[in-house]
Amino acid sequence: MRAVDLVINERLTSEVPLVKEVSQYIISAGGKRLRPALLLLVSGALGSNHPHRHTLAAVVEFIHTATLLHDDVVDESTLRRGRATANERFGNAPSVLVGDFLYSRAFQMMVDVNNMRVMQVLSDATNVIAEGEVQQLVNMHDPSLDEAAYLRVIRSKTAKLFEASARLAPILAGAPTEVESACAVYGQALGTAFQVIDDVLDYEGDAQELGKNLGDDLREGKVTLPIICALKKASPEQQQLLQAAIIEGDVEHMDAIQNIIRETGALEAARSSAMAEARRAMEAARTLPDNPYRSALLQLAADLLERRS
Numbered sequence: 001m002r003a004v005d006l007v008i009n010e011r012l013t014s015e016v017p018l019v020k021e022v023s024q025y026i027i028s029a030g031g032k033r034l035r036p037a038l039l040l041l042v043s044g045a046l047g048s049n050h051p052h053r054h055t056l057a058a059v060v061e062f063i064h065t066a067t068l069l070h071d072d073v074v075d076e077s078t079l080r081r082g083r084a085t086a087n088e089r090f091g092n093a094p095s096v097l098v099g100d101f102l103y104s105r106a107f108q109m110m111v112d113v114n115n116m117r118v119m120q121v122l123s124d125a126t127n128v129i130a131e132g133e134v135q136q137l138v139n140m141h142d143p144s145l146d147e148a149a150y151l152r153v154i155r156s157k158t159a160k161l162f163e164a165s166a167r168l169a170p171i172l173a174g175a176p177t178e179v180e181s182a183c184a185v186y187g188q189a190l191g192t193a194f195q196v197i198d199d200v201l202d203y204e205g206d207a208q209e210l211g212k213n214l215g216d217d218l219r220e221g222k223v224t225l226p227i228i229c230a231l232k233k234a235s236p237e238q239q240q241l242l243q244a245a246i247i248e249g250d251v252e253h254m255d256a257i258q259n260i261i262r263e264t265g266a267l268e269a270a271r272s273s274a275m276a277e278a279r280r281a282m283e284a285a286r287t288l289p290d291n292p293y294r295s296a297l298l299q300l301a302a303d304l305l306e307r308r309s
Contacts, residue, residue, distance in 0.1 A: 004036050007058040011105060022090050022098040026065055029081045034194070035060040035165040041300070042169035042183050044293030045285075050172040052113045060165045062106040063126060067157075069099035071133070075220050117171050125164035132156025141221035143243040147228050147273075154195040155188065162191025182287045189281035190301055196274040197307050199224035203261050215251040225273060229266035238264075271305065278305055 012023045036057035043053045071077070072085040073092045079085060087095040103126070110119050136153045139145050166187030170180040202217045203226050217224050223246055231242055238260045244250065245257055261267060281301040288294045 001033060001037060001040070003054045004033075004040070004057040004061070007054050008061060011058060011062075011109060014101070018090075018094055019098055019101050022069075022086055022094050023065075023102065025089065026069060026086050026098075027061075029083060031081060033061065035064055035161055038162060038187060038190070038300075039165045039169050041293050041297050042166050042186075042288075043173065045288045045291060045297060046169060046173045046175055046179070047289065047291075048169060048173035052115075052172060053169070055109055055113060056118065056168050056172070057165075059106045059109050059122065060161060060168075062102045062109075063122070063129075064161055066099040066102035066106070067129060067133070067161075069095045069102070074133070074137070075216070077216065115171070118168060121164050121167055121171065125160045128156050128160045132158075132160070136222065139223065141247050141249065142223060143231065143246040145223040145228065147225065150223065150225055150228060151192070155192055158195040159188045159191030162194070163187040166190075179288070182284045186281045186284040186297065186301075189277045189284065190304065193274040193277035193281065193301070193304050194307075196225055196270055196277065197304060200226055200267055200270045200274070201307070202226075203258055204267055215254045215257075218245055218254070218257065219249050219251045221246060221249045225270040226261050226266045229269040230261045230264045233264035233266065234260055275305055278302065 008027060012020060012027065014020050014023075039057045039060060040053060043050065068080070069086055072080060073087045073095050076087075077085050078088045085095075086098070106122075110122055113119075132153050132155075136157060139149065139153065163184050164187070166183040167180055170183050175183075199217065202214060202224065218227070227242060227246065231239055234242060241253060241256060242260060245253065251257075278301045282298050285294055285297040285301065288297070
């Protein structure tokens with residue numbers, strides 16, 4: 001990961017000072033670096049030390065960071081990772097344009113790798129992520145959204161980059177197709193579980209630990225799995241309150257909404273869905289060679305369910 005950070009710092013160079021300032025601001029905010037770590041762990045599990053693995057780990061982090069910059073503008077978010085978002089600090093226009101810079105820099109780095117299959121996976125992933133973001137926008141403020149529609153969105157906008165990160169390692173290693181498929185399944189399932197838990201924490205987490213404002217999803221009109229599960233079990237009166245909050249993006253009654261979500265067992269139901277995805281990831285990981293890297297992949301999936309921030 002230190003090698004990946006070196007690549008990130010080297011490739012954030014620009015003759016335009018504002019580009020470097022905004023890029024460094026968002027990159028230096030920390031974050032879990034899960035996607036680059038995933039690429040490196042899968043490489044280790046396959047016994048691969050391909051020289052391009054650090055470059056591609058930086059590429060997936062750049063793509064992820066670009067999506068964050070754009071998302072925060074679309075969502076009008078003010079807090080991420082415990083500090084002001086880039087759009088809150090620098091304004092919407094610099095955030096969008098620096099996000100574009102990070103996307104284009106990522107594609108420059110992909111070209112350097114000179115592997116058409118790598119280009120295909122990452123370009124396809126970037127396109128699917130964009131489609132997922134647009135679909136989420138279409139779904140805003142719609143209380144009729146069901147679990148299947150919710151999962152389609154998160155598998156596009158979140159899980160697709162996890163899937164691509166895990167898929168790149170066997171491509172670099174020249175692994176058989178079935179190994180690549182197992183790695184892709186692991187990444188997709190892990191990414192899906194990650195997003196479900198993230199959505200659960202929006203209703204039960206601690207704002208200080210999370211580094212973002214609780215209730216942001218509802219304020220933005222996003223219908224996530226805890227709300228979908230709550231609507232299934234809620235009384236007619238409770239359903240009316242939840243539906244009105246979704247349609248209006250109203251967090252004024254957040255305490256009452258959180259009580260409904262708890263009373264209906266929605267958080268447990270959502271966590272159960274995340275657990276099923278984590279198990280699916282672990283099942284795929286068990287097909288890889290038995291070594292400490294595979295153990296780390298299994299532990300990562302298990303630890304995800306205990307995530308609190």
